[in-house]
Structures are given as C-alpha cells and as structure tokens.
Amino acid sequence: MTPTEKRFASGGYLDRSQVLKFTFDGRQYEGFKGDTLAAALLANGVSLVGRSFKYHRPRGILSAGAEEPNALVTVGTGARREPNLPATMLELASGLEAASQNNWPSLRFDVQSVNSLFGPLLSSGFYYKTFMGPSRRAWMFYEHFIRKAAGLGKATTLPDPDVYDSRDDFTDVAVVGSGAAGLSAARAAAQAGARVLLIEQDFEIGGRLLSEPAGAAWLRAMRTELEEMANVRIMRRTTAFGLYDGNTLGLIEDADPFAGPVMAAARKTFTLLRAQSIVFATGAIERPMVFSNNDRPGVMLNSAIRTYVNRYAVLPDRNVVIATADDSAYLTAFDLLARGARVTIADARPLAEPTLLAKAKQMGAEVHLATNVADVKGKYTVTGVVLAGKSGTAGVSCDLVGMSAGWSPVLHLTSHQGVKPVYRPEIDAFVPGQLPETQFVAGGAGGSLSISAAVAEGASAGRAAAAVAGKVGVVAEAPALEIEETAGATTVYKPIFGQRKAFVDFQMDVTLDDIQLAHREGYESVEHLKRYTTLGMGTDQGKTSNINALKVMAKLRGISIPEAGTTTFRPPYTPVPIGAVAGRATGHHFRPYRLTPIHDWHTANRAQMLEVGLWMRPWFFEACGTDVNTAYVNEMRLVRSTAGIMDISTLGKIDIQGPDAAAFLDRVYANGFASLKVGRARYGVMLRDDGIVFDDGTTTRLGENRFFMTTSTAKAADVLSWLEFLLDTAWQDLRVSVSSVSDEWAGMSVAGPQSAKILAAAFPDIDFSNEALPHMGLAEGAFKDSPLRIIRLSYSGECAYEIYVGASNGENAWRDLIDVGAAYGLKPYGVEALGALRIEKGHVAGPEIDGRTTLSDLGMGRMVAKRSGYVGEALSHREAFQAANRQRLVGLKSIEPGKRLRGGALLFAPGEPLQGHGRGRMTSITYSPELDCYIGLGLLAADFKGDEVVASYPMKNEVVRARVVSPVFLDPAGERMHG
Amino acid sequence: MLRIDCPCCGVRDHSEFRYGGDATVERPAHDNPDLDSWYRYVYVRPNPKGLHREYWQHVLGCRQWLVVERDTVTHSIHSVSFSRRQRA
Incomplete structure (x- = not known):
C-alpha cells in the first residue's frame, strides 16, 4: 500500500481543512488536525517508530491510547526536549518535531540490535549475575556501560524555558473519562443539580465511542447537551493521574496546541481537585496476546486498529490476520472488511458466537477456530504469520496482525487509596473492589464491556454521585444508543508456553521465557516477579502486561489468578512532569519569604x-x-x-491577657513569673513536656493582667501554637487569651x-x-x-x-x-x-537550644531550683538527665594563636585518639575582638577532667587546642548592662 | 489531601492545619510531680488500627484546637469538634 491509499477521503474525527506539517526523525510528513502522531505516522506508512529497551528490537505502534508501550518518542529539541511520550497520545500540531528513541546511529541500523543475538544471555538478572559476581568494584565499572546501552529517551539537561501552572479546584461530582459511561454519568449528575467536572485525557470527548461510527450521532447529542449546561465543565487533554485522601484528584492538563500564542499560557497545568463524589468511567484497555515475535512493527491491538480505521480514517494495512480470544475483535474485522481489507481470523476459542461467524464469512473473511498465531515473520514490517491449529501449522502472508486477549478495566485510580482489585472470572479480569460511599464506577472500568450497559451504569452512578453532594433533582432518561455489540470473552485466554521471543511486557522487554526463569529461580510472588524481571516498571506501568504476566505466573505455579494476586497500583497513572506540580513555585518563588517593616x-x-x-x-x-x-x-x-x-x-511577639495570665506564665515558663512586677521584664525559659528546653525569650508585664511575650524568631509559630494548645485542651479553666502580635x-x-x-x-x-x-x-x-x-x-x-x-x-x-x-x-x-x-556574653541560642539540652545542661538549673508545677518539670528530673557524663555548657577559647575554631567540631581529651563522637561538641564560635582570639560555646561531658580539649573538625582536617573556660567571656558581673 | 470540616470555618484542606497528636491521652495536672504519669502521657501510645481521636489546630484559619476522629486505616474523618467543647 502506498501512503496515499492508507487515508480515507472522508470519515473520522479529522479536520481535513487543516493540514499540519510535522517531522519524524528529521523527515517531513503531513497530517490533519484531529490526528495523533501515531495516526499520522500510520497514515504516512511509517510503521517502524522505535527500538526496544533492552534488545533494541524494532518496534511499531501497538495501541491507540495511554497504554502504549512501544511507540515512545522524544518531542522537541534543546531545552524543550521531552522524552518517552506515547505517540498514541500526542496531539498532532503544526511544526511538531518528534524523534525515535534508543537507537544509534539510526532507527533502521541500530548497532546495539546485536543485543538481540545475545538474547538467551540477556535474560532477567543477567547483568547482575555476570557483572556483580567478581566484586562490587567490577559492577561499578560495568554499570556505566550497561546503563548506557539500555534505556529510553534522554531528557534535556537545560533549564526549562516553559511556564507551568498549578491550581486548586472544587466540584460536587468529578467524572473521570468521557466515554459512553462518563457522558451519561455527567449528564445525570448535572441534571440532578450537581456541579460537574468531566475529565478527559484525550483532546476529543467520546472515549471508545470515537471508534464506533454508529455512536457518532449519540455522542454529538450528548456533547452538545453537556456543553450547554451551566453547571458542567469539561476538561480535555487532562489526565486524572492520582486519587488521594478526601476525594482529592491530581489532574494534569496539556496546553491546547491550537489555542494560539496566549501570553503566559502554561505548557501544562496541575490541578488539585477536591470532589464531593467521583465517578470512575475510565474504560478498559485491551490486552495483547503472547506469541513469538508479537512485538514486530505491524502487530497491533484489534481495538487500536479499529480506532485508527474509524476515528482517524487510516487503514494501517490491507492484508490482515486478526488473532483473538474475544468477540470484540470481530467488530474490527467487520470494519476492515467494509474498507476492502483482506481478513483472516484466528480465533483461539473452539467455538464462537454463530451470528458473528456467519457475518464474518458473509463479508468474506476466512475464519479459523481453535487456532493461534505461533510466530510472526518479518523484522521491520510484518510479512506473514504462522498459524497453529488442530490440523497443524500453516503460513499465512499478511502485513498487519491484530490481537485481542480480553480487556483489563482501567481501575488504577480506584485502587490508589488501597482498595484491592477483585478478580471476576467470567470476564477474566480484575475489577475495582468495594469503594467508599462517595466513589462510583461505571462502564468498562467496572468490567461492563457493552456500551448499552455503560450508558445505564453511567446514569445511575451520576445520579448517586449527585446525591452524595445533596443534589437529587429529576433526571430525564438519556437518549437511546443503538449500536452493534458483542458479548465479550467467552473463554479465558491462556498464553501458550514454549514460544521464544514472545513478549509479555513490550516496554521493559520481558518475555515469556523471562517469567519462566524467574519462576525457576524462586521469584514466584508477583511483587518479586516484578522486581526481578522489571516487568511493569516502565513508563507505561505495565498497563498492557500485568494481567498476562499474572496469568503466566499463576499457570506456572498451578494456582488461580486471584491466588497469584496483583501488584499495587500507585500514582501517577501516567508520567507527570515535576515542573507542572511545582507550577510557578520555582526559583525566587519557591517559597514565600518575610520582610520586616525596615x-x-x-x-x-x-x-x-x-x-x-x-x-x-x-x-x-x-x-x-x-x-x-x-x-x-x-x-x-x-x-x-x-x-x-x-x-x-523578626522576634515572635505574643500578647497575653486575662485574669489568670500571670498564673499561666508561671506554668509555661520554667522560672517563675507570678512575682513579676508591672512595668518589669524577665528572661524566661520554656521546657517541653519531656523536660528538654523548648525556647527562651523575655516577657514584660504591661499591667496586672496583661503581658507582652517575645520568642525566638525560629520558634515564634511553635510557641504560639503550644500556648493555645495548653489553654484549649489542658487548662480550659484558666481565663487567658493569647494572640500573635508579631506583625503588628x-x-x-x-x-x-x-x-x-x-x-x-x-x-x-x-x-x-x-x-x-x-x-x-x-x-x-x-x-x-x-x-x-x-x-x-x-x-x-x-x-x-x-x-x-x-x-x-x-x-x-x-x-x-x-x-x-x-x-x-x-x-x-x-x-x-x-x-x-551573644557568644562573648555566654547567652545560649538555637545552636545550644537544639532539642536535646536541659536547663541543667545549659547552666540554668538554678533558675528552677525551688520551683514546681511548671511544664516539663517531672520529666526533667529523670535519671538519664542527671548522668555524670551529661554534656554541659562550657566556654572554649583557642589557645593556638591564629587558629580558628569551628562550630560542629568534636571535643576530645588531649592525647586521646580522635575517633568516634568525642566527649562533646562545639556549638557556636566567633572571633572575639575583646579577647583577640577565637572563642566558642560548647557542650562537654560534665565528668571531663582537665581544662584543655582538642577540637577536631574532620571535614576540613583541622585540629585546634582550646581551653575550657566559663561561657561568660565578658563582664561576668554585668556592670556594662546595668550601667 | 485530608479534608477537615472545621466547626468554625467549614471544610478545609489538611495543609491549613497542624497535627497535635493523640487526643485520648489524659494530661496529668500541671502540678503532678509523678514521673510515671508524665512518662505515660508523653511516650506511651496504643497506636490503634481504626478510629482514633487526635488533636489538630486550624493554624491558617480560626486557630482553634480541634478533636478530629479519624480512621487510621481509611483516613476517613468521622467527626470534628472544638477541643474546648469536648471537655467543658
């Protein structure tokens, strides 16, 4: 097929009046508005789009959605280079520059594809076993080269020139997903009177309905109705990537590339959405089959083929083999047949729905039941497949292979809060477990794979979600949706063992053999399997691979799928750029800063x-x-x-008033305040309940019942909260009120x-x-x-x-x-x-009041000698605080001329080896012009004998001798301050 | 984000609040010199699975200390009240 034959002249959700030029690996192509990069590449006959992670195997486009493991591209250049973007989600825009990843020197001739020849060697754990064996040092040497060979795209190292925003949002009902279920839920909730936010990761509303030509009219009608409702907001290009406590959703929104150059338009916007209730209408993802060379460019999911045909009006290729274990693949076959493709259906099941079989045959398809694809021929493109059935194997030439192994509900969000998924054998899939009363599931996300069920479930979920927010208005029946549907899987698809290069996880290059190896080596639990093989650890988080891997492991261990369990889903659902979460809080705006009035x-x-x-x-x-x-x-x-x-x-300032204010201060300060006279100030020290010093400051008695407290700058907020805590909880009988006046x-x-x-x-x-x-x-x-x-x-x-x-x-x-x-x-x-x-004067501050020191440690034990009833008293008497080697405040003076002291230095006895934690530490130092030498405060074991220490600062390899002196270096009698 | 329904200010994000620890432990009287009572008050906690009463202060709002009944398994909040009203 030539590229021009691949695009139909009409149909699909494309604006053919807008021709968009873009480049892929430097070559220029054209597409239409409404295309994704993947659709435009397929329309241009480009099927080879990347190299795989480990084996550098040629890869094409597998899917048409966020689950894409293969077609990851790097977009942009220079500071705007962004790697690992799924081409299937990239909205085509004029001037888009995309490039394939993980290949050198070119996509077609990748030197490292020799890794493929060593495939048997490069099994799980190969690198660790081989290169870690000799010694730790050997691994450190090889690691660099191994990491270089494996990998995905490279992010830019330049500063990001773009603007990101972060915002807060609120709604009554959040509906995640705008397929049939989501639209129906949004409509019902809105009609009931709720404020509704409909969130869609795609740039087009409709979900799977976009791939259903028969649903177009219904979709249009619903969309119009919702757009006209004042209480409905629709966010497109927005992924709900995480569910957090309190029905909070993290959303990431891509800029609309067609919005035009708006000043300050953010490239991505992060939204923290608080919803009273949530409807998960996130649909389902189709699973690949596991057979030899199932990763070749030209092997796709059947649902994706259908999407490319119907939504993007692209026929990826004309000779198609549809491999399936599921009825839904027949719809793909019918659409392909209607477009003139030649279709061979290999149905793994011994029986299939007779009406589907009849229609397929009547439309000209060749159908083989109980038949599997055993191998795929071709390297850069598919040239044929080997089919294996009851009567043996047979080669069939083709250029496109579709595969369906059933559907996995997208339940990631529902389990972010710890709700364990539940296995439902009749659909061979996990569905969300019991959700909280404010969360609902509708449609494919809950395992209902028919569109009519999705519409009905959406309506009832929407109504229930609105009721959570107290909105119970009358909801009119949704318009009927007539559509051709299939029943879903009728047999459970089982991977067939013994096939080589049969990929389970496409992105991380994990094959059937790797899982068998993991099993042989004892990595049986899914969590171990994941870590040993790296299965599911790619940027796609194993969206297409988890269930198949689980099935393989369950079969190897001879247990059921629910017994094998499933790994935990954690946010984010799709990768989220850190820049978007930071929004504008970068650099100078990283955090607020406070300025004094001066x-x-x-x-x-x-x-x-x-x-x-x-x-x-x-x-x-x-x-x-x-x-x-x-x-x-x-x-x-x-x-x-x-x-x-x-x-x-900057000092904390607290106004304290009330008849019991003096009694209150007498309790919160370790030293007494009841006797403080009006018009006088006093230095005070507060302890914590555990007897450790909390903060110090001065408090002045302005009147009989009014005090003005100052706290240290650092503890201002903590002290205020602490005083409020005591008054609000413990001492409610005290008539005192406290108020911050720091800013006044x-x-x-x-x-x-x-x-x-x-x-x-x-x-x-x-x-x-x-x-x-x-x-x-x-x-x-x-x-x-x-x-x-x-x-x-x-x-x-x-x-x-x-x-x-x-x-x-x-x-x-x-x-x-x-x-x-x-x-x-x-x-x-x-x-x-x-x-x-203050060091010269021997006043303690933050370095000494470090959350470990007691009043006695700081030489202030006498302040409380005759007191009781203050906060922290009881525990300050505990035995450990009285230990003989307790470190106490001392003054230290350098006795080596010209040598400085350093804060943080460890103190040792002269002659002692400079090892371990020493006998104490230097807390604060300064040069003293009064004494013309370096002095410091320190904490030194009370049982230290002698008046000289060695201060060791290992970081700078400095050793200084210092004399132990009184911490008050200056004017011990206080003559200067008393004047 | 936990959402705490402050009885003074309405439903707010937990980032407006300061956590204040276990609200079920009884603080000894301020002049109680018994070391053991204080040891138990400061250090000994049952760490329950399920409903738990804890102190939160609405520091970026009304500054009231609140008693919040929170499920330590699901993080769902069952009740919020002024700590002053609890005891008074």
Whole structure:
C-alpha cells in the first residue's frame, strides 16, 4: 500500500481543512488536525517508530491510547526536549518535531540490535549475575556501560524555558473519562443539580465511542447537551493521574496546541481537585496476546486498529490476520472488511458466537477456530504469520496482525487509596473492589464491556454521585444508543508456553521465557516477579502486561489468578512532569519569604541580606566592611565601644491577657513569673513536656493582667501554637487569651555605652535615667501615631534597649534613631555580629537550644531550683538527665594563636585518639575582638577532667587546642548592662 | 489531601492545619510531680488500627484546637469538634 491509499477521503474525527506539517526523525510528513502522531505516522506508512529497551528490537505502534508501550518518542529539541511520550497520545500540531528513541546511529541500523543475538544471555538478572559476581568494584565499572546501552529517551539537561501552572479546584461530582459511561454519568449528575467536572485525557470527548461510527450521532447529542449546561465543565487533554485522601484528584492538563500564542499560557497545568463524589468511567484497555515475535512493527491491538480505521480514517494495512480470544475483535474485522481489507481470523476459542461467524464469512473473511498465531515473520514490517491449529501449522502472508486477549478495566485510580482489585472470572479480569460511599464506577472500568450497559451504569452512578453532594433533582432518561455489540470473552485466554521471543511486557522487554526463569529461580510472588524481571516498571506501568504476566505466573505455579494476586497500583497513572506540580513555585518563588517593616531601608543602605528561615535579615552592613569577616568584627567593636542598632522585628511577639495570665506564665515558663512586677521584664525559659528546653525569650508585664511575650524568631509559630494548645485542651479553666502580635510591632534594639544618650535624644518625652528605666524596666509612650514600648534588655551584654513601635512607623522610628544617633557614632549591625556578641556574653541560642539540652545542661538549673508545677518539670528530673557524663555548657577559647575554631567540631581529651563522637561538641564560635582570639560555646561531658580539649573538625582536617573556660567571656558581673 | 470540616470555618484542606497528636491521652495536672504519669502521657501510645481521636489546630484559619476522629486505616474523618467543647 502506498501512503496515499492508507487515508480515507472522508470519515473520522479529522479536520481535513487543516493540514499540519510535522517531522519524524528529521523527515517531513503531513497530517490533519484531529490526528495523533501515531495516526499520522500510520497514515504516512511509517510503521517502524522505535527500538526496544533492552534488545533494541524494532518496534511499531501497538495501541491507540495511554497504554502504549512501544511507540515512545522524544518531542522537541534543546531545552524543550521531552522524552518517552506515547505517540498514541500526542496531539498532532503544526511544526511538531518528534524523534525515535534508543537507537544509534539510526532507527533502521541500530548497532546495539546485536543485543538481540545475545538474547538467551540477556535474560532477567543477567547483568547482575555476570557483572556483580567478581566484586562490587567490577559492577561499578560495568554499570556505566550497561546503563548506557539500555534505556529510553534522554531528557534535556537545560533549564526549562516553559511556564507551568498549578491550581486548586472544587466540584460536587468529578467524572473521570468521557466515554459512553462518563457522558451519561455527567449528564445525570448535572441534571440532578450537581456541579460537574468531566475529565478527559484525550483532546476529543467520546472515549471508545470515537471508534464506533454508529455512536457518532449519540455522542454529538450528548456533547452538545453537556456543553450547554451551566453547571458542567469539561476538561480535555487532562489526565486524572492520582486519587488521594478526601476525594482529592491530581489532574494534569496539556496546553491546547491550537489555542494560539496566549501570553503566559502554561505548557501544562496541575490541578488539585477536591470532589464531593467521583465517578470512575475510565474504560478498559485491551490486552495483547503472547506469541513469538508479537512485538514486530505491524502487530497491533484489534481495538487500536479499529480506532485508527474509524476515528482517524487510516487503514494501517490491507492484508490482515486478526488473532483473538474475544468477540470484540470481530467488530474490527467487520470494519476492515467494509474498507476492502483482506481478513483472516484466528480465533483461539473452539467455538464462537454463530451470528458473528456467519457475518464474518458473509463479508468474506476466512475464519479459523481453535487456532493461534505461533510466530510472526518479518523484522521491520510484518510479512506473514504462522498459524497453529488442530490440523497443524500453516503460513499465512499478511502485513498487519491484530490481537485481542480480553480487556483489563482501567481501575488504577480506584485502587490508589488501597482498595484491592477483585478478580471476576467470567470476564477474566480484575475489577475495582468495594469503594467508599462517595466513589462510583461505571462502564468498562467496572468490567461492563457493552456500551448499552455503560450508558445505564453511567446514569445511575451520576445520579448517586449527585446525591452524595445533596443534589437529587429529576433526571430525564438519556437518549437511546443503538449500536452493534458483542458479548465479550467467552473463554479465558491462556498464553501458550514454549514460544521464544514472545513478549509479555513490550516496554521493559520481558518475555515469556523471562517469567519462566524467574519462576525457576524462586521469584514466584508477583511483587518479586516484578522486581526481578522489571516487568511493569516502565513508563507505561505495565498497563498492557500485568494481567498476562499474572496469568503466566499463576499457570506456572498451578494456582488461580486471584491466588497469584496483583501488584499495587500507585500514582501517577501516567508520567507527570515535576515542573507542572511545582507550577510557578520555582526559583525566587519557591517559597514565600518575610520582610520586616525596615527591610527597604536595609537594602537601600548596603545591607547584605541573609535568609533566616522565611525571613530576610541584614547579615552585615557594608558601612563596617565589605566582607562579612571584616564587617562583623567592626560591628562588634561598634557595639562594645559606642552603639549599634539592630532590626529585631523578626522576634515572635505574643500578647497575653486575662485574669489568670500571670498564673499561666508561671506554668509555661520554667522560672517563675507570678512575682513579676508591672512595668518589669524577665528572661524566661520554656521546657517541653519531656523536660528538654523548648525556647527562651523575655516577657514584660504591661499591667496586672496583661503581658507582652517575645520568642525566638525560629520558634515564634511553635510557641504560639503550644500556648493555645495548653489553654484549649489542658487548662480550659484558666481565663487567658493569647494572640500573635508579631506583625503588628516593628522591633529594634540599640545597644552600647552610648545607647541611653541616643534614646534620650530620640525620645525626649521619656526619662532614660537608671532610676526611671533600670535594667529590665519598661517605658511606654507614643511615636507619631503609633504606640511605643521601650524595654531595657540586653542580649549583647551592653546597656541596651528594645524599642517596639507600630509596624507602619517602624522605618520612621529607625530613621529617627539613625539620624539622632549619628552624632554619637550609632550605626546599624547585622545578625552575624549579633550572634557573635551573644557568644562573648555566654547567652545560649538555637545552636545550644537544639532539642536535646536541659536547663541543667545549659547552666540554668538554678533558675528552677525551688520551683514546681511548671511544664516539663517531672520529666526533667529523670535519671538519664542527671548522668555524670551529661554534656554541659562550657566556654572554649583557642589557645593556638591564629587558629580558628569551628562550630560542629568534636571535643576530645588531649592525647586521646580522635575517633568516634568525642566527649562533646562545639556549638557556636566567633572571633572575639575583646579577647583577640577565637572563642566558642560548647557542650562537654560534665565528668571531663582537665581544662584543655582538642577540637577536631574532620571535614576540613583541622585540629585546634582550646581551653575550657566559663561561657561568660565578658563582664561576668554585668556592670556594662546595668550601667 | 485530608479534608477537615472545621466547626468554625467549614471544610478545609489538611495543609491549613497542624497535627497535635493523640487526643485520648489524659494530661496529668500541671502540678503532678509523678514521673510515671508524665512518662505515660508523653511516650506511651496504643497506636490503634481504626478510629482514633487526635488533636489538630486550624493554624491558617480560626486557630482553634480541634478533636478530629479519624480512621487510621481509611483516613476517613468521622467527626470534628472544638477541643474546648469536648471537655467543658
């Protein structure tokens, strides 16, 4: 047949006015709008489209749907190169550039097809047995070459230039699949009053009806009716790839290639759909037969041939052998015969439906009962088959072979949530198990292979699904659908053993022999079979191979199919690009980040910013040095000698009110708060229930029944939730309410010997004398139209003030302080210096409060010596926390001039071998300008004797001697901060 | 996605909530010094198959702590109530 003879002049779902040019392996072809790439290739006489995964065997087009294991192509070039796309699902578009895969140098002359000659060697497990045998090292050497030889298409390594979207959606009823069952279900649910979303993976509505010429009028009428209903939405080119908890469906939608260049149009869109109820109308997939060379280009599923003939108006070839164990294949034969093809039917069953036999014979087909295909002749195209029947074998020349071994319901989605499929022997297939009350199955997906049953089941499923959403309106009878139907399989198809190169899994190149080998070697369970042979592990997830493999294994073991069981189906049903799930949340938009009210000032004043959790904070300011190591030391000197200002807006801030607020705080903080006087602040430490330190911060008593709590930046959300938990669950009798005010207040800290003078100049209404505002004192006032709270607190060890002002005036207050303070030498400083200042002062922070340390570990055991009734008390007394080798907080000072310390270094006794976990670890380090050496905080075993340790940092091979000292390196008496 | 019917806000995705652990364990009184009671409260869990009562907080909504009755096998949610109303 010449290519022009393959396409009929009329019929099918094609727009012949739109001729589309495309290329395949560099050659240009033409197709029509409405074609898939597979249909257009067949119409152009291209039957060889790829090489197989392991043996590099020539492969053609097997199917006409998402189950395609052979015709996988790479589309696009450069950054847009996308591999492993089934040609059977690719909507033809003008300019489409597709290429075959897994061949070199060309599809026709593939060097590695010599693998085929070594077929007997390349059985399952061959590579592992052969190359792993000698040694692990040998495998590591060979693996590279083996992986290179086997494989599918190659993805691009360039950044993806396309835009993807992700969106959320809601509906009353989701209907997956738009065949007869889906259309009928959508119509019924919509008429009952439900909001309906109809989801179709194809670019055309109709499912198998598109291959049924007699169903065209019905399909048109249903489609029109649905499109006119306001409560029905239809998503085409959309695959429901996964079912998740709460009737949530993951959908992936391809862009419409004919939509035109819309700005910001996404290449693919990911939708997370929440449905009150779901109707699975996903249809069924036809199974291949297993015979020698059943993978040759030109061997197709009978249903696929029918689809190409009727939907795409393509006659793949004229001399056809139809092999079948199922009545439905006769419909393919009739359609082929009507198009003038020569058809020989090899029916594996001893008996077939007499009316079908009569019609086949009357139309001119040759029918052989109890006859199987034993072998296929030809390499790049089919030239004939060997038929084996009761009277022996006979060669028949042909150029197209169809095969039908029954149908597998597409039940993948229904089992994603753990509902086990159930075997139904009368249709020789698995069907969905008992689904939850909000999920329904209709049509082929449930094993009903007739179209009239699909329509009826769809209508009742649609009605029931609408009722779940509370919609019970009147549903009119659906229009009748008159169609020629067959009864389905009448005998169970059994693969015949003893055939070589009889493929079970086409994509993973798994043959009948491989399964027999797996069985011989003891890999009998389906899960072991899958892993040993890789059966079902391709990108097609074994849609055409699983049941045949199961049958083979069941027969080998002499057990029934339900006893053999089936593997677990997991999302996704078809491959989903990660880019689509990410949507626009990439790069800079990967996660949100938070800015303080003073952020713009920082960036305008040469701050180097640092991500701290979600926050952007000034790391250091270039005013004190252009690299961090210079700048932070200068910033430390600034704070110690004059004054520095720091943005602390990121601290968690919680407003606590109520008659029992003091009693509440007295319980949640390990140290006491009941005695705190109004207008005073106190440092507090919270424990978890297990006795480990949770967080620290300061809380100020604003009034008798009102407190202002600050938490660390990192724990702000956890602390608030924890307080709410205690009040909502455990201590409902306490009359306290807590509320986050983190975003309401901007915070800044002015620290250093000049700080009191600067504040007095900036806020002349407030008395900053030691008497009026002592250490841990509070002053309240107003700044412009915002409330103002100034709390004298020190983190750095200097005299310091925390200034809180309404967020909208945060930058104004900051600017005022900078302006007024300039005369005193005030400059901003960043988190690097902040962290260093607190180390000098011996204050613990995140590296020490690491979820493993107790109050005693951190040297704060005395804070709670006489207290009881606080959170975490009981378990903090447990024996393990009192162990003699418990690691406790120490100060460490480098005693090797010029050598730095490193956070994370392990601590050993001098002379001890530097092995294992050591006696402790370095938690925080800094260079101290005050001491002119590196200092650090660490946790060291309490029973460690001696005042010197060796700090080992194996990652950099550094070993430094350090002296064990008090963690308070600076001003132990606290004279600086008390002023 | 679990869908939790918050009694204040309506049906929402579980990503709006924070999980808070087992709601069947009784927290000892705050001034109970008994180590064993606290050990059992903090660490000992029955891990049931089937219906389970657990705490969830609607952190991105009303911020209420809720008691959610969830089937640990099917993930279906049988009831949702305010934790305050449960005990009060």
